[in-house]
Amino acid sequence: MNNTLLKIQHPPLHFRISHSTVSRLPPSIHLFPKLSFQSSSLSFSRTAQCFKFSSLSKIKPSVYCDDEEETEGPRKGSVEFEDLAPNGDVFRKTLRLVECSMFAAVTGLVYFLSNSLSIENYFGCFFSLPIVISSIRWGVACGRKQLVATVMLLFVLSGPVKAINYLLTHGILGFTMGALWRLGANWSVSICLCTIARSMGAMGYVFTTSFLIRENILALITINIHASLSYVFAAIGINVVPSMNFIYSLFGILVLLNSASFVFLLHLLYSVFLTRMGMKASLRLPRWLEKAI
Template sequence: MNTNLFKIQHQPLHFRISQTTLPRLLPSFHLFPRLPFQSSPLSFPRTAQCFKISSLSKVEPPVYFNEEEERDGPNDGSSIEFEDLASNGVVYRKTLRLVECSMFAAVTGLVYFLSNSLAIESYFGCFFSLPIVISSMRWGVACGRKQLVATVMLLFVLSGPVKAINYLLTHGITGFAMGALWRSGADWKVSISLCTLARAIGLVGYVLTTSFLIRENILGLITINIHASLSYIFAAIGINLIPSMNFIYSLFGTLVLLNSASFVFLLHLLYSVFLTRMGMKSSLRLPRWLEKAI
């Protein structure tokens, strides 16, 4: 009997406050003895003796609460949110497309504005159509069209309507046509032909626009100079022939097409090499001789 008591006295006591159990109600106790005129002793009600035991850690509800998500389940909203923030999610891709198009439009407009201000447009002229081609190849033809409109509007604000129209006619239409054709997987023959036509139309439109702005017929001056040069050459050779104006116009159109075709062909080569280095070779439809060279 003594040994058992010894063990009980030396047994360690463990105290633990549970956070899940409800606080127990303390029994009522008598503060005053029963008086002669009372049938029962004076005591406090049972509810007055209840003390709430607060725990150290308190579980709080989340800041964001949605009743519909709670009804559907706790994992539905989080899964949708993580899907939107993923690299292949819809929201992420739309945001990335918007940011890329805005940056390309801003860079193109700024470079074109500075090149015109510093008179170095001829050195950077082959790169003004590249951002539109990249946007069309990566995000679609609609994205390339939106970037073209954004660049023109930015140039309109920075340098006025003349520079904006010049960019649209000389570089914007060509870049948009090239990006749309490459996005659709067109052959180089079709792409070069249509881009040459777009470049030629843009150049003629640029000449007509400049003639209207300076109140001078630049196209007439060009054809008259060509007529005089051919007449001098024919007279020097010994050919007694005066070229007609229809022949002069046809020659002028042929020269414009040859100039545009050579420029577009060089753009095709340059942009193909550039996009291949960027890792977009699978999206391009290159000729065999260029694939072997690259």
């Protein structure tokens, strides 16, 4: 019985390792048991002691601004402020986008209301002006994009017929005039090419209308011209019947004269208007018009 009490009261033994022993052990022995393929040489133990887990790469969250960026902050910030300045690239691109969008919206709305109220003849000379302004200010590509945006807006508002009519009668003319004025062409070249563009648009408008109403409008026009000339020749006393080739040639000449007069008036009107807007430096006006203005 006494032996049993002595055994119970005897404190249990603990396995202890001194601090000096732990410091002398390599890290591989501290963490893992010694494997069969591990070498007990001194060189391997030194290599194991040099191995540290803290040398592993740590994943850090991406930070927008660190110490180096703070030191370089004024230089980078100045570049960003330069981009947002009135002469910066970002500011000019934003201004170009907003201006072209507003011009396209206003042109489409005015054309839609003019057709709805039957007052297109009073504002027809101004429908090409926004495209000319955009082409002169921002380039030919900007004028083309504005033309496409206006046509698409009219397509949504009033259907394909009104959109095609605007494209043929005003859009092609405005884009041609704006591109030529942007490139600095003379008035003679500009009037000739714009006259051709206006004539092609007028003939396209005639053909489109003929297709929609299922009637050959061009034949009706030429027949009426032939009848009128025959009546005039008979009244004068000339016994000549004009041929249809002569009627077609006369019709083409009349269309070109009408387009040329309209284009010349548009050149005068737009020159005065853009000069009053302060864009005279971007225009190439003839001498007689510069003296008059």
